[in-house]
Amino acid sequence: MALTIKEIPDSRQMMGPSCTLASFIFAPGSSDYVTGGYVISASALGLGHIYAADTAGLNAASNGTYYVMTLAQTNPPSPGLTQVKLQAFVAATGAEVANAANLSGHIIVGQIWGY
Numbered sequence: 473m474a475l476t477i478k479e480i481p482d483s484r485q486m487m488g489p490s491c492t493l494a495s496f497i498f499a500p501g502s503s504d505y506v507t508g509g510y511v512i513s514a515s516a517l518g519l520g521h522i523y524a525a526d527t528a529g530l531n532a533a534s535n536g537t538y539y540v541m542t543l544a545q546t547n548p549p550s551p552g553l554t555q556v557k558l559q560a561f562v563a564a565t566g567a568e569v570a571n572a573a574n575l576s577g578h579i580i581v582g583q584i585w586g587y
Contacts, residue, residue, distance in 0.1 A: 475500055475510045475558070477517065480581075490587050491523060498558055498582055500575035507571040509543065509559030519586035521552040531579040539563050540580050558582070 476499040483495035496517065500510070514522045525542035543557045558580065560569040569575065 474504055475512075477512065479518070487585065491585055492519070492587055493583060493585050494518075495528065495581060495583050498580040500560075500578055500580075502576040503572050503574045505560060505569055505571065505573040505575050507568065509557035509568075511555050511557055512542075513555045514553070514586060517584055517586070519584070521554060522556055522584060522586040523553075524585045525556045526583050527558075528581040528583055530581075531577075534578050536563055538569060538575070538578065542582060556584075 478497045478499070480495040480497060483493075485493050487493050494517065498510070498512075512525075514520055525544075527540045527542055530538065530540065538560050540558060540560050543559055545553055545555055545557065560573070560575060561567065562569060
């Protein structure tokens with residue numbers, strides 16, 4: 473099962489004439505983590521482009537075991553990205569979570585700015 477993406481109801485807000493902020497719940501499937509992270513496309517979020525992405529928190533299942541970062545697909549990030557990555561790390565070591573790790577039950581809340 474792949475990463476499930478669900479927009480939080482009523483979270484989409486206009487931040488200006490060409491920027492929208494929306495909050496999403498990202499729910500990993502069982503044993504489907506891919507080294508390098510989950511790729512999240514702008515179209516999967518109902519956007520054409522992504523300005524920025526950030527994680528706002530994890531559920532209690534993570535219990536300090538993991539932390540998650542959003543990474544831009546260019547370095548430095550440039551406006552108008554078509555995808556970002558959601559990458560998980562082991563809190564105790566800072567190493568990326570192993571390929572095919574089972575992150576099911578771990579819920580990530582993220583915020584995406586785009587248009």
